[in-house]
Amino acid sequence: MDELDAAIVRELQRDARQTNRELARQLGIAPSTCLERVRLLRSRKVIRGYHAEVDPTALNRSIEAFISTRIRPLNRDVIGTFKAALIELPEVVAVFVVAGDEDFLIQVAVQDLDHLHAFLIDRLSHRREVISFKSQIVYQSAHKQVRELLPTP
Numbered sequence: 654m655d656e657l658d659a660a661i662v663r664e665l666q667r668d669a670r671q672t673n674r675e676l677a678r679q680l681g682i683a684p685s686t687c688l689e690r691v692r693l694l695r696s697r698k699v700i701r702g703y704h705a706e707v708d709p710t711a712l713n714r715s716i717e718a719f720i721s722t723r724i725r726p727l728n729r730d731v732i733g734t735f736k737a738a739l740i741e742l743p744e745v746v747a748v749f750v751v752a753g754d755e756d757f758l759i760q761v762a763v764q765d766l767d768h769l770h771a772f773l774i775d776r777l778s779h780r781r782e783v784i785s786f787k788s789q790i791v792y793q794s795a796h797k798q799v800r801e802l803l804p805t806p
Contacts, residue, residue, distance in 0.1 A: 658694060660680055662699065662700065664676055664680065665691075665700065667798065714763060715764065716763050718760075718761050718790045719761075719788070720758070720786050721757070722758075723754075723756050723757075723785045724783055726782075731782050732756070744768070744776070746762050747759075766790075
């Protein structure tokens with residue numbers, strides 16, 4: 654990625670709904686150049702898609718939590734199957750396979766504490782591969798909307 658690609662990515666992260674013409678004007682380049690660069694970024698999978706950011710409370714998901722989970726046996730098949738099963742659950746926002754004492758970090762968003770408890774007891778603890786879990790409730794969060802290209806050493 655060169656500086657122009659990084660600028661395009663930065664601007665699209667800030668506002669993905671802007672037109673190609675608006676994007677080109679902000680970057681000081683021709684619309685045809687901008688369009689071709691965006692197409693190349695998409696074909697190289699730098700830009701993987703566009704989305705709308707929605708307030709979780711509007712979706713009746715006012716409680717967010719992270720659940721650290723250990724599973725056994727720890728092998729590729731079990732990891733893949735467990736990850737695929739989790740991401741299909743409506744409460745699950747994200748699934749991370751991690752290093753350290755825990756094997757997974759699961760982000761969930763639910764209606765209330767009763768639903769969080771039900772998720773832990775009825776959905777997670779019933780899985781045969783789960784040997785332990787612990788949950789952390791999120792009180793507040795901040796998200797970075799724009800990720801910058803980091804310099805290479």
